[in-house]
Amino acid sequence: MPVAFASCSIGSPKHTLHQKIEAITQNKFTGIELSFPDLISYANQHFGREIAEDDYPSLCEAATLVRHLCESHNLQILVLQPFSNFEGHPRDSPAREDAFARARGWIRIMEAAGTKMLQVGSSDTPDDAMTADRDMLAADLAELADMLAEHGFRLAYENWCWATRAPRWRDVWDIVQRTNRSNVGLCLDTFQTAGGEWGDPTTEDGRAAGWERYTTSLKDLAGTVPADRIFFVQISDAYPMQPPLDAAPDPETGLRPRGRWSHDYRPLPYDGGYLPIRQFVEAVLATGYRGWWSIEVFDSRAGEKYGGDLFKFAAKARESYRKLMGDAMLSEAVSGAGLWLGAYSGKRSTTAAARLRP
Numbered sequence: 001m002p003v004a005f006a007s008c009s010i011g012s013p014k015h016t017l018h019q020k021i022e023a024i025t026q027n028k029f030t031g032i033e034l035s036f037p038d039l040i041s042y043a044n045q046h047f048g049r050e051i052a053e054d055d056y057p058s059l060c061e062a063a064t065l066v067r068h069l070c071e072s073h074n075l076q077i078l079v080l081q082p083f084s085n086f087e088g089h090p091r092d093s094p095a096r097e098d099a100f101a102r103a104r105g106w107i108r109i110m111e112a113a114g115t116k117m118l119q120v121g122s123s124d125t126p127d128d129a130m131t132a133d134r135d136m137l138a139a140d141l142a143e144l145a146d147m148l149a150e151h152g153f154r155l156a157y158e159n160w161c162w163a164t165r166a167p168r169w170r171d172v173w174d175i176v177q178r179t180n181r182s183n184v185g186l187c188l189d190t191f192q193t194a195g196g197e198w199g200d201p202t203t204e205d206g207r208a209a210g211w212e213r214y215t216t217s218l219k220d221l222a223g224t225v226p227a228d229r230i231f232f233v234q235i236s237d238a239y240p241m242q243p244p245l246d247a248a249p250d251p252e253t254g255l256r257p258r259g260r261w262s263h264d265y266r267p268l269p270y271d272g273g274y275l276p277i278r279q280f281v282e283a284v285l286a287t288g289y290r291g292w293w294s295i296e297v298f299d300s301r302a303g304e305k306y307g308g309d310l311f312k313f314a315a316k317a318r319e320s321y322r323k324l325m326g327d328a329m330l331s332e333a334v335s336g337a338g339l340w341l342g343a344y345s346g347k348r349s350t351t352a353a354a355r356l357r358p
Contacts, residue, residue, distance in 0.1 A: 003321055004031030004078045004294035006234070007038040010317075011310050012303060017042045017066065021073055023310035027318045031078040032070060033294055034063075034113060036106075039080075042066060056105040063112035071114075078232060078292055079156060079187075080110050081119035087140035088123050088130035088165060095129070096140075103144055110153060117154045117231060119187050120144070122166035124259065132165060138178035145181040156231040158187035161196030162259035169193050170217070173225060185231040188284060189296070190277035191238055191266050193217075199275050201241040201261040206274060218279055222286035232292040233284055235321065236266040237273025239301075264300040268320040272301070281328040295321060 005024045007017060017038050024032060036053075043051040043062035051058050070077055083106055089096035110118060120141070123130055131137065145155050159172040166172045169188060176184050195201075197217055200208035238261060245257045255263065267273050295317045299305075306313045 001290050001325075002030050002076075002292050003318075004033055004076075004232070004292055005029045005314065005317065006033035006035060006081070006294060006296040008033075008035035009236075009295060009297045010313060012308065013041075014308075015310060016045065018069060019310060021069060021075060023314040025073040025075055026311060027314040029295075029314070029318065030074070031076040031292060031294070033079050033081050033119070033296065034066065034077050034115065035081060036083075039063060039066065039109070039113075054102075054105060056108050059105075060108050060112040063109045067112065067114040077113050077115040078294065079117040079119045080106060080113060080115050082121050082158075083118055084121045085123050085125050086120055086144065087137045088125070089140075090131070099140075100144075103147060107147060107151060107153070111151060116152060117156055118148060119156045119158060121158050121160045122163035122172055124160060124163045124256075126164065130165060134165075134175055135178060137165060138175045138180075141175065141184060142179040142181050145179060145184045149181070149183050154183045154185065154231060155181075156185055156187035158189060158234075159192050159196070160259075160262070161192045162256040162262065167196055168217075169221060169225075173229075176229065185229045186225065187232055187234065188230055188280075189234040189236070190269075190280045191234075191236045191262065191275065193221075194275040194277050194280055195238050195258060195261065199238060200258075201238075201245040201265070202247045202257050203244055206240040206244075214276065215279070218283035222283040225287055227288035227290070230284065230287065230289045230291065232294055233281075233289070234294050234296040235269065235277070235281075235324065236295070236297040237269050237271065237277055238262075238275050239265040239267060239272055240274045241265065263298055266297050267299040267301070268295070268297055268317055269324045270320050271299075271305075271316065278324060278327050278331075281324060282331055285328060293321065293325075 007020055010020050039062060040051060043058055046062050086099045089099055148155055157172050157176055159166055159169050161167050166175055198208060198211045198214040199206055245260060247257055249256050250260055
């Protein structure tokens with residue numbers, strides 16, 4: 001299965017996109033998620049000035065250069081990300097007009113970069129600023145999908161576990177089906193599901209209320225989501241928070257606890273985290289999915305652990321990916337018969353008693 005690395009997940013602001021690409025390719029990753037902030041930084045460096053987020057002619061020129069850089073390293077730009085706070089704005093509102101203007105600009109960037117997929121995160125705008133009507137959310141995404149389809153592009157919709165309207169995989173899958181568009185599918189994420197349904201950074205034991213339902217949720221994912229509607233899967237874990245995070249939104253950023261957790265405390269698998277992510281991988285494999293996987297971590301402790309060495313960090317990421325996949329497949333050899341889903345009842349997994357079938 002092909003493996004990518006999100007450009008936003010390696011290095012620090014002092015590292016250039018070129019340096020990140022060198023570390024990623026040397027460790028045998030074959031794709032990259034191109035992060036919009038990294039594109040901005042690359043454009044700033046190229047032009048020698050600050051490039052605005054809506055300066056699309058300059059960003060497209062920079063994206064063309066990034067495309068050539070990736071091609072010279074035999075690296076595919078899997079997706080442009082993260083396109084956020086798009087769907088659900090009131091009709092005829094300035095916010096909705098801005099969202100579609102951004103969409104048109106990002107599509108131009110995708111053309112320049114040579115990528116065919118846009119990642120859209122489920123909106124995390126305040127509840128009173130967006131609709132709760134899933135048909136309307138789906139209508140916005142369908143309109144965006146039609147814009148993308150004109151260029152042969154796809155839309156990967158991801159649940160963000162702190163989102164206001166679609167925080168779980170079931171939510172985004174329901175909305176994806178309502179779009180009735182074949183070029184709309186899922187971006188699944190180990191952290192967003194395990195951290196949203198099983199984990200909780202505000203509790204003493206790190207578990208969410210109703211965490212026991214996580215296994216059932218994964219069985220449902222394996223049994224209801226067709227493999228061809230999963231466009232790619234992101235991998236990360238999460239640190240247990242001691243002391244727990246405050247349950248109130250951050251007064252400076254407005255981020256909810258899981259948003260803060262996501263922003264700074266998502267390490268590589270087997271690198272200090274505690275979420276039951278192997279079980280999530282098993283469930284995805286049980287759908288029959290064999291497409292792209294991608295490392296997307298946000299680890300504020302990586303600098304001290306790896307000393308700013310991008311190559312060492314990328315090597316650890318590759319090692320973590322291989323171990324995670326090996327452990328998931330060794331739960332039972334993946335075959336037409338299915339595989340076992342580990343029931344997670346504590347800080348470590350135990351052998352399951354229920355077989356999943358694709």
